[in-house]
Amino acid sequence: MSLLALSEHALHWETLQPTLELADLPTGNTHAIALQPRACSSIRSFLANSHRSLLVLKANEIAEMAKIVQTFVQSQLNEDNPVTGVKYTVEKGEKSDFPYVTIAKAESLEDNFSAQQNINTALYFDHAKLFGSIRQHPISKDIQLIPGLVHQLNGGVLILSLSALLAQFDLWERLKNILITHQFDWYSTHPFKALPCDIPSYPLKLKVILLGNRDELATFSELEPELYLLGDYGEMDSYFLVESPAQQIQWSDFIQNFAKENHFPELTLDGLNKLYQLAVRDSEDRTCISIAPNSLREILSRTTLISQGKPLNAMSFEQYFQQKQFEYSFLREQAYSDILNEQVYVATDGEIIGQINGLSVIEYPGTPLIFGEPSRISCIVRFGDGEIVDIDRKNELAGNIHGKGMMIAEACLAGLLNFQSQLPFSASLVFEQSYSDIDGDSASLAIFCALVSALTDIPLPQHIAVTGAIDQFGLVHAVGGVNHKIEGFFAICAQRGLTKKQGVIIPSSTCHQLSLSDEVVSAVKKGEFFIWAVDDIFQTANLLFQRDFLEEEGKVYTADNQTLSYLINQRIEQKIESTQHKGFWRWFNR
Structure with a gap:
């Protein structure tokens, strides 16, 4: 699949931030209890x-x-x-x-x-x-x-x-x-x-x-x-649903009333829309917005200082967001610095067999900071008794949910390849240079892809990072922290220099979570960064390997576009034949 074809399958930049459906500025007559x-x-x-x-x-x-x-x-x-x-x-x-x-x-x-x-x-x-x-x-x-x-x-x-x-x-x-x-x-x-x-x-x-x-x-x-x-x-709800235009108007009217009651300037239309985008980042749901009074008061008070008492517009809220990111950024910048200085190795260019960039959300105790960071996941296969070793889990550096995701990836592969018994190969998987506890199943899609790459000997592009949870049938399901994850990988790529090939694969079901920073949206708009949404491992395989996973009816396959399942089965058969042949001559020479 060419770069042009990849870009055609990417999300459009206008879908990366939600927008309120407001025609007129609300008057501000809705009180907090009306949202309860x-x-x-x-x-x-x-x-x-x-x-x-x-x-x-x-x-x-x-x-x-x-x-x-x-x-x-x-x-x-x-x-x-x-x-x-x-x-x-x-x-x-x-x-x-x-x-x-x-x-x-x-x-x-x-x-x-x-x-x-x-x-x-x-x-x-x-x-x-x-x-x-x-x-x-x-x-x-x-x-x-x-x-x-x-x-x-x-x-x-x-x-x-x-x-x-x-x-x-x-x-x-x-x-x-x-x-x-x-x-x-x-x-x-x-x-x-x-x-x-x-x-x-x-x-x-x-x-x-x-x-x-x-x-x-x-x-x-x-x-x-x-x-x-x-x-x-x-x-008493901490969040308010804004699924319909009427609910969006009601929320916007409440915000204007809240600003008036707390002696803040009124918000402009674009200011309301920007506040909505920032609120979605907290809830991770475009139809669900936080209405916590203390949180709203903190945002409006600091934005008022930036605007110097003028109506609160989109630029004021964006400056507030950037200022807050800067104030909280020490630990994040230290983590990114380790990657950029290759103290922690994460490739963002080239191709490597059995290695993929997964995406993690990092939270440090004692700080409200949350940020995304790429994690290198590697896989080595050898033919054996079917055991897939989760090195992190075996060393008690991974939780139960992570272990579950690993087993689902293994079961999914065995089911799709229609193995009649246990897997005819062994593998080891690990989050490289991970020294603290990890958990969650959001890396199971990346683990599946790394396993397929190692089995087929086809390299994975390092300029694409992957997040998503899979089930045993190969469907890709939602994960949390998708905004932080995308922005974390983008930050590393941007500081190394955007190559117009880099991007992130996310589950389609997380599109309603998207409310990305202006910097990421601008890069996507210019064609310097891409975000692809997938429903299953078959779409993911097409993007990463530029091949089908299973044969499609009516399609002709050659050596250049042979399916991944065929390549895996062929390699297994060749190894079995080689092993049996060596075993025969070993017995004959006794």
């Missing part, structure tokens, strides 16, 4: 159901989400609720008597011990703040009852942070008892000291919303197995 349809439904049902007292709400960025939830709950509550609650009267006893406490129905907010408000949020609390306290004067022995949040919100809604409840799990048992019995009883907090006097209990009906992330919810549900029997469940 699941949470809204759960909260409405919970508030309307008088038989349920607990709602467990999954949420990230608890402080921000608590504000959004409180505002929405407030809008759903009836402001004209009648006065509920009680009033306590404390009568000082005689010298020999204890104080005497009586209880009566509250007649106004002024004399109301409980039900002083209808909603409140507590991200941190202790026993006294939650359940109130009893104070006793050290000399006069007078007592004073201090209401806690549960008293103040009698008949209302209390929003609590699950992390604070996990840190003081003993509070949950008392709170659960209140939610089940709808009654508040006074207890002494001291294990060996009783209450200074008898204090009457009273009816307390409270609705509680617990906010926590998935890890906190998992831990809490282990400690409280009946959690989801006691309470309803809902989710």
